[in-house]
Amino acid sequence: xxxxxxxxxxxxxxxxxxxxxxxxPHDVTVLDAQWFGNHLPPHPxxxxxxxxxxRIDDIDLSSFDTVxxxxxxxxxxxxxxxxxxxxxxxxxxxxxxxxxAARHGVKQFVFASSGSVYGVKSETLVTEDLDLxxxxxxxxxxxxxxxxxxxxxxSMVTTIxxxxxxxxxxxxxxxxxxxxxxxxxxxxxxxxxxxxxxQVRPNIHIDDLxxxxxxxxxxxxxxxxxxxxxxxxxLQIAQRIADRVPAAISVVPSNDARSYRQCSDRLLATGFxxxxxxxVAIDELRAAYGAGRLNDDPAAHNVTWMKQHNLG
Numbered sequence: 001x002x003x004x005x006x007x008x009x010x011x012x013x014x015x016x017x018x019x020x021x022x023x024x025p026h027d028v029t030v031l032d033a034q035w036f037g038n039h040l041p042p043h044p045x046x047x048x049x050x051x052x053x054x055r056i057d058d059i060d061l062s063s064f065d066t067v068x069x070x071x072x073x074x075x076x077x078x079x080x081x082x083x084x085x086x087x088x089x090x091x092x093x094x095x096x097x098x099x100x101a102a103r104h105g106v107k108q109f110v111f112a113s114s115g116s117v118y119g120v121k122s123e124t125l126v127t128e129d130l131d132l133x134x135x136x137x138x139x140x141x142x143x144x145x146x147x148x149x150x151x152x153x154x155s156m157v158t159t160i161x162x163x164x165x166x167x168x169x170x171x172x173x174x175x176x177x178x179x180x181x182x183x184x185x186x187x188x189x190x191x192x193x194x195x196x197x198x199q200v201r202p203n204i205h206i207d208d209l210x211x212x213x214x215x216x217x218x219x220x221x222x223x224x225x226x227x228x229x230x231x232x233x234x235l236q237i238a239q240r241i242a243d244r245v246p247a248a249i250s251v252v253p254s255n256d257a258r259s260y261r262q263c264s265d266r267l268l269a270t271g272f273x274x275x276x277x278x279x280v281a282i283d284e285l286r287a288a289y290g291a292g293r294l295n296d297d298p299a300a301h302n303v304t305w306m307k308q309h310n311l312g
Contacts, residue, residue: 002027003217004064006053006097007071009038011174012112012166012209016068019210021045024217031059032071035311036299039171053093061104066217069097069149070112072141073312075176077303079138082312090141095148102155110159110216111149114142115202115228115262117162125263128162128224135258146224157222163209164202164228164262168281169288175300179203179278182238183285184296186247196254197235202228202262205276215272228262229274237278244282 003020007013008030020028021043029047030040040048051058053071061067072090073079079086094111101109118126119133134140149158167179175184178201185192204227212227232240238249288294299305306312 001065002063003066004029005068006031008032009034011170011172013070014172015170016210056097066108067101068110076136076138083137085312091144094145098149098152102152108157113146113160113162115162115164117143126261127263159216159222160224162226164204166206168206169284173300183241186241186245187289191248192238194238194251197251199234200259203230203278204228205281207276208274225267226262226264231261
């Protein structure tokens with residue numbers, strides 16, 4: 001069986017590609033523009049295409065059983081650099097990819113959406129049944145892309161995963177995500193700056209997210225699923241880091257009071273079980289830093305890197 005992973009050189013995509021090669025017999029093709037480099041070692045079952053997803057029309061999809069669509073311009077600040085390009089990448093390219101996948105006989109289409117599509121909710125349990133009220137351009141692109149993909153459900157299994165904020169180690173590291181960012185501050189500066197602190201953020205360890213993707217592939221599960229298992233305030237995250245990495249916490253005012261929660265009971269009801277958490281991610285980051293395997297690489301900060309290299 002052949003699998004296509006768009007964005008397979010990204011933070012999550014790299015670990016998903018590695019897991020597909022290590023834990024399944026499938027041939028894997030990665031399509032990625034490689035804006036942030038390529039950290040995938042050669043493998044006899046890996047084909048690597050350095051290609052922008054906006055050129056998906058150049059690719060014959062008829063040999064692929066499953067498409068994991070992770071390629072996108074990620075997070076609010078990155079999208080705000082060039083909203084027009086972001087709609088082109090996140091929505092129009094997704095629409096063409098889904099349409100061609102259905103026409104070429106792809107059996108399953110798995111889409112990496114975002115838990116932020118709900119917007120700000122007062123409900124304690126933010127489930128998949130709630131209305132989507134996205135409040136940023138990034139959130140809006142994810143919502144529209146979801147609706148496009150779900151329209152192809154009669155032709156193929158369509159699976160929408162709405163991940164929480166991801167944390168943990170990856171060969172293609174990101175240090176602009178809450179747990180990773182604050183942990184790196186603690187490791188390098190002995191201090192963390194928390195803006196506001198009362199805002200709630202749902203979290204998922206990167207290895208659990210990879211396991212979610214493999215689980216829905218193995219079980220051919222369609223539908224829409226939240227994937228986040230720890231709803232913590234930003235200050236609680238900083239305190240968990242300080243318990244493991246001696247560091248002072250400075251709380252400063254913030255005009256961003258947005259809070260996001262997630263309830264992933266629907267995913268848990270399928271039989272999926274997470275195995276890691278925020279504490280594990282912090283410990284892994286600390287160990288990697290101590291061993292010299294983690295540093296503050298400029299490419300680990302999406303917006304800064306994109307500005308420096310005029311990407312988008």
